[in-house]
Amino acid sequence: xxxxxxxxxxxxxxxxxxxxxxxxxxxxxxxxxxxxxxxxxxxxxxxxxxxxxxxxxxxxxxxxxxxxxxxxxxxxxxxxxxxxxxxxxxxxxxxxxxxxxxxxxxxxxxxxxxxxxxxxxxxxxxxxxxxxxxxxxxxxxxxxxxxxxx
Numbered sequence: 001x002x003x004x005x006x007x008x009x010x011x012x013x014x015x016x017x018x019x020x021x022x023x024x025x026x027x028x029x030x031x032x033x034x035x036x037x038x039x040x041x042x043x044x045x046x047x048x049x050x051x052x053x054x055x056x057x058x059x060x061x062x063x064x065x066x067x068x069x070x071x072x073x074x075x076x077x078x079x080x081x082x083x084x085x086x087x088x089x090x091x092x093x094x095x096x097x098x099x100x101x102x103x104x105x106x107x108x109x110x111x112x113x114x115x116x117x118x119x120x121x122x123x124x125x126x127x128x129x130x131x132x133x134x135x136x137x138x139x140x141x142x143x144x145x146x147x148x149x150x
Contacts, residue, residue, distance in 0.1 A: 002126060003127075005122065006066065007066050007119065011095065014096055014114070015096060018099060018111045019108070022104075025107055029104055030105060030109075031101060031104040032104065038101055039101030041098070042095070043098035043102075045098075046091040046093075046095035046098060049094060050088055050092070052079055052080055053079070053080050053081070053091065056076050056081065060073075060076050062074040066088075069126065072134060082146065083150065084147060084150055085143065085148050086149060090149060092115075093115060093116065093119075093149075096111070096112060097109075124148065
């Protein structure tokens, strides 16, 4: 199945759902000010991770379009890609984690596993199939060496 939704849109929908749940069904308040600002650190880290990952794709002159992985022209394995096969999606997860911490209750945190499940099923599995077809054994070796998320 081809991906149909732009991953940042999925993250934006997850963030909206997190906010709605926190606003209407907050469970167990975990962080008050100023401790909830730790979430800003996660959000800053997300921007660094995503920016670095995008820069690596641009340096390798390969597509950054997540809905067209078949246009990939190079397998990027440097930088963050040494530690995770999906640093851009990990960055989105860090962004959502920071947002959840900033809101302060348990309810938004409960959405994070759902985001990971949706990204795996709707985006990552398709990308992995395309990369296996395109890069063969080189990708399979990389896939065995580097985890999907962390």
